[in-house]
Amino acid sequence: MDFKTRTLAELRTASAAQALATKHVLVGFDGFVDTIVAPVSRRAGQGDNFTPFRTIEEFGQRILGASGKSTNIEFFPTMEKLGGNGPIMANALLAHELALTYIGALGAPNTHPVFSSITERAKEVFSLCQAGSTTAVEFTDGKLLLGQMRSLDEVTPARIRAVIGEERYLATLEASDLIAVLNWVMIPNLTEVFVDLVDNVLPKIPRKRRHADGTETERIYFFDLCDPEKRSPSDLSYALDTIGRFSEFGSVTLGLNLKEAQQVYAVLGFGVETESESGLRNMAARIRERLGLSTVVVHPKESAASATRDGTHWVPGPFVAEPFISTGAGDHFNAGFATGQLLGLSPEACLAVGVCTSGHYVRTAKSPTIADIEALLTSWR
Template sequence: MEFKTRTLQELRDRRSTLSSKQAILGLDGFVDTIVTPVALRAGQGENFTPISTISEFGQRIAAAAGKSTNIEFYPRMDKLGGNGPIMANAVLAQGAQVTYLGALGTPTVHPVFADLAKRAHAVSLCAAASTTAAEFTDGKIMLGMMKSLDEITPQRIDEVMGAAAYRAALAASDLVALVNWTMIPNMSAIFDDLVSRVLPQLPVKPGRVFFFDLADPEKRSKSDLVYALGVIGKFEQFGRVTLGLNLKEAQQVFAALGFGTESESEAGLRAMADKIRRRLDLTTVVVHPKESAACATRDGTWWVPGPYAAKPLITTGAGDHFNAGFVSGQLMALSPEACLGLGVCTSGHYVRTAQSPTLGDLETFLANWK
């Protein structure tokens, strides 16, 4: 039986359990403007030739050295952004109950988060950050303004949400997902606060999952990264820790931990996930490039191919949707292979439709995936 059939059967057997699960996610929040860079304009509106690749975009910029240049960004849409809100939206779509804690706007929630705030219990800590996301056929470049995220601290959480409410939300949660460590300067302090002050006060909840996504740590120092990874390991005493990494993030973590290099083959991805997991002593490590995904647990390693889309409708948020599918699988107690399958299908559906899939959508996707 191929993995798609096995994943579909596990999903059908367990899907009714997800609606009873509670999750708390955070802590970022962005207003994303999706744009297409213009190479040659022939008329108004969409009458232009786009800059199609990052290499071409880089050449255009490099050619301006010592001179100047003007590059037009043609706006496609304004949308909810940030690793946390996108992941929360996807988890909500699949049926879990969500508390979202993050940068959603002050003094009121920004309009792009209005639907999230209606469907989740939303607590806004500060103004949202903003991103201009330039999408290309071979990737994307995210241009961010995120000074407001400096305000996210343990003290700010206690002040806005209330220490008792914060503890209660954590105590009730089956999933605690803390994402975008890279862009939140005080996130390591929040991790420290949780493992030293908050979580020791809470009763243990069997099966609780702690999920972490670093979000491209290239701009953080190696020492900062290694420290954060060490603190993430301390969450194991309070539940099962999953570290989710795209390929670039996995390579950065792999190097920071002192390993050599691994290939991007199935064997290389399995080995990378396994070595990181063993070094940090975590329950699960996931590595997900665009074309496939692998994970390692204490029981072994798994790999699945992905439903790669050569011409996606949208790519910003694809990784966050993978994460949502994977953790939804964990909340339903699916096998590691089926969690990977749910992850790649959640991402695959999203990049084709720009919509977060329901579990019913995922059943249909799996049943029709050739």
């Protein structure tokens, strides 16, 4: 029996769609309006009659050629969509029809229309400030995210309390099975939010999530740093140590794409590791052990690995060479992995649900339901 068959069996045993309908998740704290663009290499006519730059290297050569001169670069818009780690992950989780509260930068005084898929389906939405904006330049070998995010300076513990209120903030956290705190890099005061949570907020609520039937489950805290390259090593080290402190209050997962994992691995003093299966397993294991977390997951484009206290796990992904969309793929992986955790699936099955959630999204630009994930697992060869 391969991992796909085992994952299908676990999803069906868990009655996944029905079980998720009983869950409550809290996601925050960013928010972006994303404009997806194609970079124009050579234009032959109006509209989409052009040849795009296919790779970042090709695009880079054009940029380098402008040194000491100037050049004109056209970005052809193909889509406007909600963006940011939090909104994309929230949107993916809402495909499972669970209860979700969103706290973040979705617009002020009114939320931006691009977030309507969240505002219309979420249980509660608290917008702290104006959204940031991103121009996402997509290539076959990666993407460039050009952001304006000054409004995110307003995301602070004081602002959260001013918008939500102390008691409601506590009640929302207490009612949540999963708390996803995302996009540390682009929110300058998010470490302050981390510290406030572990010092002042979480000690006031029960460690475990209490359910209506009297049972209790461990609350899951999920973190995604976003690309930490522009933050100093000392800032990153302090944030990582603070994330480790959340282990006092529940199960903590740190989600990392390949570049993020390599940066974290280096700042923790471990040096360089390869992208091989053994390298991914080793990175996840050593980061997890050093920070004292429950789970660390590393997800490059072609596969994913995780480490828990019981060992390491790895699965390949349903890789597609030319995706319909790539911006948001990692956030969909995170949503899929966290969905598996909410269902109590094995680490291997969590990885499989993660890569299938991302795989379905990059093919269709739509967040998958459990039925979609099961269909991909069944048809995947």
